Amino acid sequence: MTHAIASDAGRLATLRVHAADNVRVALKDLPEGAEVEDDGRRIRLVEPIRHKHKFALADLAEGDSVIMYGVTVGRATRPIAAGASITTVNTEHSTASDITTSRRDAWQAPDVSAFAGTTFDGYRRPDGQVGTANVWLVVPLVFCENRNIEVLRQSVTDALGEDPYRDYKRLARELLHGRAEEDTALPPRERLFPNVDGVRFLTHTLGCGGTDDDTRALCQLLAGYICHPNVAGATVLSLGCQKAQIDLLQEAVAERTPDGWRPVHYLEQQASRSEEALIREALTTIFDGLRLANRFERSPAPLSALSLGVECGGSDGFSGLSANPLVGAVVDRLVALGGSGILSEFPELCGVEHELIARCRDECVAERFRILMEAYQRHAARVGADFSMNPSPGNIRDGLITDAMKSAGAAKKGGDSPVVDVLDYTEPLRRKGLNLLCTPGNDVESTTALAGSGANLILFTTGLGTPTGNPVAPVLKIASNSELASRMDDVIDFDAGPILRGEAQIEELADELLRLCIDAASGRYTPKAVGLAQYDFIPWKRGVSL
Structure with a gap:
């Protein structure tokens, strides 16, 4: 991720996520006429830009692609001037049409030497599983x-x-x-x-x-x-x-x-x-x-016995910039330590299929992902629905105006490790490493499914705030911004806001969040959702629930 802070005399902060992007994100409300620096050139804003929203870096003609995270996240439906806001009025959902991608080179695992020999205090079961609760x-x-x-x-x-x-x-x-x-x-x-x-x-x-x-x-x-x-x-x-x-x-x-x-x-x-x-x-x-x-009593267990389900809900324009990549970095660390991660919400992977296919460990895993994604999309189409309908009004107000834009940020929760398996709804976790699980984007239906497939701890990112919890798997809530973390501190467990302010790097906060996960798995930290007895359970009826 490129954390390039642009400024003028008023220190107007913006962020360009990827070098190939043709939009930037406003990290605070920006006035009309403000000048923003981007890659050595200055762009004058032609209208006010709300914080968390995106603006064009160059003139876009009707039909041009809107690029963020280095991938197509939309298509201009009318000319958009450089310095103008990207909105539902001038942009619609669009993704790269070709999702056939060659397998990615070997994954560069993060340095986890700081966690060598680290254990958590879990409940060992007769079948070899280890619980983080009892x-x-x-x-x-x-x-x-x-x-x-x-x-x-x-x-x-x-x-x-x-x-x-x-x-x-x-x-x-x-x-x-x-x-x-x-x-x-x-x-x-x-x-x-x-x-x-x-x-x-x-x-x-x-x-x-x-x-x-x-x-x-x-x-x-x-x-x-x-x-x-x-x-x-x-x-x-x-x-x-x-x-x-x-x-x-x-x-x-x-x-x-x-x-x-x-x-x-x-x-x-x-x-x-x-x-x-x-x-x-x-x-x-x-x-x-x-x-x-x-x-049953708690006793030391290796981190390889941990399985993290990852989920986002009440997302804002900062979720894909701070909380989601932070959680992805935690998943990468756990996978490097021999543990497992489960990334769900198939509607929120629409537009980044090619990225995930490139990460599949073999063609069989990649083909299963294709089959399940296409089947889900066909079922949606039969009842007049589409993945592009996924962003909620709250998402749109906070700058996530297309499903592909939301998806590109949501997929960051899965980190960068290889995809070792793809699970259909209710299938149990079988392989260590990163797994994809077919669920809807509905927060509770998806967290319900994550626990049903065996996640013994769930990391839930949010930018607008949500109290979601689960009956059997402790849920840790990670705020994308510090204002939310302060305002809803009774439901938020961790603040990813320092990333946006340039006060902390994802790498150091990932180590801190992983330690919090270990404490929660050991019973030394009680997640806010558990303390509030927030035990949400909604099965997916396998109809269309976007």
């Missing part, structure tokens, strides 16, 4: 059981004295009654199961009324959660008559853990004599499960 999972096979899941959630948290919303409940009583009410809730208690990070309760809207593919995908996803390295065991509630039958989930679980070491209890409401009997039996399995889970 939870008991409660899962509904069908949406009809969501109410019972909520009953169990409230009952268990109350019994354990671990209600995460206790302070908010007190606040609500004070607001309603106009005075401080005596707290009638049970006081916090000493942790009964010190080696357990809690009980996680999933709810969803699937399990019946869908297609056979929907049912299989749900069971495979739930199996991915039940068999996750951070999960010690599970309680599953079934109604009985739904399409997603217990035996389908059992088969999916057996495929992932054929040795069956993990206890999984399947309860069917229609076979129970009463709702109370069902709840009693479920509570018994949960509390017995917590006693079993408590037998």
Whole structure:
């Protein structure tokens, strides 16, 4: 990345990301008439440029390509003068048409000598996996059981004295009654199961009324959660008559853990004599499960046992300049140490396919990526959708005006290491190194899938702010800019803003962020999403969700 700071008497900061780019990014609001230096020449801005937005470095004719990150990210729909802003009015989504690219030369791995011999304190499982957390999972096979899941959630948290919303409940009583009410809730208690990070309760809207593919995908996803390295065991509630039958989930679980070491209890409401009997039996399995889970203790494990899922949400015009390449540098370091990274969100890889294909370790991996990308695009087209519809209104307001522009920055989360495998939705991680996972761009659907494929820690970059978390995989939030990190410090774990100000290099912050990941994986640091009990879970129904 080229961090070229242009300035005049007012120190007007801009950034040109790649030498081949024909646009620059404003790092602060720039007034009309300001002069910006670029590669030895001065460009006068013909209109005000908002911070995070791009402006042309040369006159562009209608049909000319807009280049950023060294790749095509748009096409001019009308003449654009040098010094004019790149907007949805004068630019539309466009990418390089030819994605057949020769294999890239050998990867130059980063220097990771500072982490030689470094371990994290994880939970070693009988099958060789290592967890960064230790939870008991409660899962509904069908949406009809969501109410019972909520009953169990409230009952268990109350019994354990671990209600995460206790302070908010007190606040609500004070607001309603106009005075401080005596707290009638049970006081916090000493942790009964010190080696357990809690009980996680999933709810969803699937399990019946869908297609056979929907049912299989749900069971495979739930199996991915039940068999996750951070999960010690599970309680599953079934109604009985739904399409997603217990035996389908059992088969999916057996495929992932054929040795069956993990206890999984399947309860069917229609076979129970009463709702109370069902709840009693479920509570018994949960509390017995917590006693079993408590037998696992943290112990040193190599960094090669870590698998980082990477995600971006609420992106702004700075995400692809600071937070995303920072996370990519962390992934590169972990891969160099023998660990794994998972890059998802296929709609946000549109326009950089050729870059990723060039990084695939062999033609089989490259061909699978082509097949899955093309199948996703065809499915979108059948319902009148397209990847170009991916940028949200918030993205556009912050300068990400085309999907290719958003994609070029989003792909930076995957670093530069070779792509060793491409996974379809719900497929488990099988190979160490960087993997691509077919998911939609929807934040929660994608993070849900990352955990389902085995990511035991997730790095989530954001420029506008998002509280997203996950029930089983701790999620660390990285802000693209310091203003966000300060304003939403209750949800942000790490600030990438110093990169934009030239106060820190990506390399040094990557080492710092990797150390934070190690602390989170070891239980020494509690991610903000975990502290807020932000446990988002939304399965992808495999329809078009951009």
